[in-house]
Structure formats: structure tokens, C-alpha cells
Amino acid sequence: MSDHLDTCQPATYEFVHSLMDEIKYILVDNLIGLYLHGSLAMGGFNPANSDIDLLGVTKVPLANEDALKLKKLLLKCSNQPFPIEISFLNKKQLREWQHPSHFDFHFSEFWRSYFENQSQTGAEVYLYDGDRKDKDLAAHITITNYRGICLLGNPIIDVFPRIPREHYISSILGDFQSCLQNIEQDPVYCTLNLLRVYRYFKEHEISSKLEGGEWGLSHLPNEYKIIIRKVISHYQNHKYNEPFEAHELLSIKDYVKEKVEEIVGYDFQE
Structure with missing residues (x-):
């Protein structure tokens, strides 16, 4: 595996390692490891619009006081300058894997306003109540x-279970369905995601969004x-960007939808 983090821009490298040190300081001995996935791990990272995608694994469920510290850290660091998406799971949740998976804590920019409102009201720190x-x-x-990429802690192979293929497919098809519905509102993410899902079913290759687009070409x-x-x-933030036309977005959406339907054997409802 090529470690794309070592070849990224210095600002990105420093941001990730600073965040890693802060998380390690908060969780101390409870942290089994911190792991990078997504575009930065796979070589398609664009500093202008990509997230830093992370998974954290702990020995035991997060204490509420540690979750509160993580919330404060992520509210401060995310979008300064890169948005962060991170989930924390504990060892038992991985050992007793089920889909959809339980988790202890999650942060992304999508949930920023939720966390900010919690801070104002003193509400429970966790993303969801209950299960x-x-x-x-x-x-x-x-x-x-x-x-x-393992940023710190135990190796990936020793920490994460092998996810059943049917669970992975269920996960990516949920996103695929959403992209079919939203391609005109979010043409870049949705088109590239449709293409990488199509590639997976066609060739059983796991791709970044950029790799999905290059494969589509x-x-x-x-x-x-x-x-x-x-x-x-x-996606690559080139200075010259032609506008998207609805007919061309709908045309490629319909083409990929039909091809994936042929492979999976059922029709997607929009």
C-alpha cells in the first residue's frame, strides 16, 4: 500500500498529525488506534474540498467526559482548514460486528450545528440518544x-474485522441511491460516487471518487x-470550470443506474 499521507502537502500532513496528537492526549491508554481512510489515504485528496476521514478505536466505550473533550476539539479544529469526518468505535463493537454498526461518537461538518446547539444548552454530548x-x-x-493508513496504534489487520461483502454492498448502495436522487444538487460528489460504485460491481475494485471518475473516462x-x-x-478545483447541464447529468445518471441494476438484479426507485 502506498502511504499517500507522506506525499501530501505539508499543511495537510501537519494538520493530521496535530489532530492525532490531540486525540491521543484526550484518550490516553484507552485508544487502540487511529486510522485514515477516504481520499487522503487513497491518493485523491483535494485540499480545497476533501474531508479528512478517520476512524478511532478504543478499548472500552468512551466516557462522557472524553466525548465532550473530543467534541470541543473537533468543533475547534474542523474546517481549520480541512473538514473532519470521524467515528469512534470500541473493541467490543468491532468484535461483535453487526450491520448497521454501533458506534460511540461521530463528528462531521454536517453535525456541527447540532453540537454547537448542545454546547449552548448543556445537552448530552453524544450524537444520538439511545441506540x-x-x-x-x-x-x-x-x-x-x-x-x-494506520496513523498510530495497532495495525489495521489486528483491529478491524473483515466486513461481509453483503454489508459493504448494502452500505454503498444506500449512498448510490441518494446520489441518484441528488445528482443535480451535488453533481461532483454524486457523479463520481455513482462511477466508483459502478466500477466496484463491474471489477470488484474499491476506488476513491477521483479513481472512479478516471475509470469512467x-x-x-x-x-x-x-x-x-x-x-x-x-473536483480537482481547476480554475476553468464549465457549468453543468441538467441533461448531461441526468443522462450519465440513467446510464450508470441501468448498468448497476443489470448487475445487482433489481431496480432503484427515485
Whole structure:
């Protein structure tokens, strides 16, 4: 596996390692390890629009006071300058794997306002009350197993279970369905995600969004290459960006949807 973190821009490297040190300071001996997945681990990271995707694993469930410290840290660090998406699971949740998976704590920019409101009201620190589960963890852990980076702690192979393929498929198809519905509202993420899911079913390859787009350029018919190039250009933050046309987005969406439906054997409802 190529360690893309070692070849990223210095600001990104320093941000990740500073965050790593802060988390280690909070969790001390309870932390089994911290693991990088997503675009930074797979070589498709764009400092202008990519998240830092992380998984943290602990020996025992997080104490509420530690979760509160993590919340404060992430509210302070995320988007300064890179957005952070991170989930913490404990050893028992991984050992007794189920899908959707339980987790102890989650932060992303999507939940920033929720956490900020908690801080104002003094409410419970956890993301959800009661039984906390996340269907996306099957995909995150699978990607970590195949292409993740251990930032600190025990090796990936010793920490994470092998996720059943049907759980991984369930996870990525949920996101695939969402992208079918939202491609006009979020054309870059949705188009690239549709392509990487299609590639997985076609070739059983786990890809970053950028790799999915590059694969689409070489495997989809010529009529879709203009829109794929536009999407990749936007994703890579090139200065010249052509506008998206609804008809070309809907055309590639319909093409990929039909191909994936042929493979999985059922129709997606939009």
C-alpha cells in the first residue's frame, strides 16, 4: 500500500498529525488506534474540498467526559482548514460486528450545528440518544481494511474485522441511491460516487471518487466523457470550470443506474 499521507502537502500532513496528537492526549491508554481512510489515504485528496476521514478505536466505550473533550476539539479544529469526518468505535463493537454498526461518537461538518446547539444548552454530548448505529461504517471499515493508513496504534489487520461483502454492498448502495436522487444538487460528489460504485460491481475494485471518475473516462461510451471531464475538473478545483447541464447529468445518471441494476438484479426507485 502506498502511504499517500507522506506525499501530501505539508499543511495537510501537519494538520493530521496535530489532530492525532490531540486525540491521543484526550484518550490516553484507552485508544487502540487511529486510522485514515477516504481520499487522503487513497491518493485523491483535494485540499480545497476533501474531508479528512478517520476512524478511532478504543478499548472500552468512551466516557462522557472524553466525548465532550473530543467534541470541543473537533468543533475547534474542523474546517481549520480541512473538514473532519470521524467515528469512534470500541473493541467490543468491532468484535461483535453487526450491520448497521454501533458506534460511540461521530463528528462531521454536517453535525456541527447540532453540537454547537448542545454546547449552548448543556445537552448530552453524544450524537444520538439511545441506540447509535451507522450504515456507512461497513463501507468505511472495508476501505480501511483495503487501503487505509494506520496513523498510530495497532495495525489495521489486528483491529478491524473483515466486513461481509453483503454489508459493504448494502452500505454503498444506500449512498448510490441518494446520489441518484441528488445528482443535480451535488453533481461532483454524486457523479463520481455513482462511477466508483459502478466500477466496484463491474471489477470488484474499491476506488476513491477521483479513481472512479478516471475509470469512467476509459470505460464509459464517448458521449459521457465530456461530463466526466467537467466533474473531474471541478473536483480537482481547476480554475476553468464549465457549468453543468441538467441533461448531461441526468443522462450519465440513467446510464450508470441501468448498468448497476443489470448487475445487482433489481431496480432503484427515485
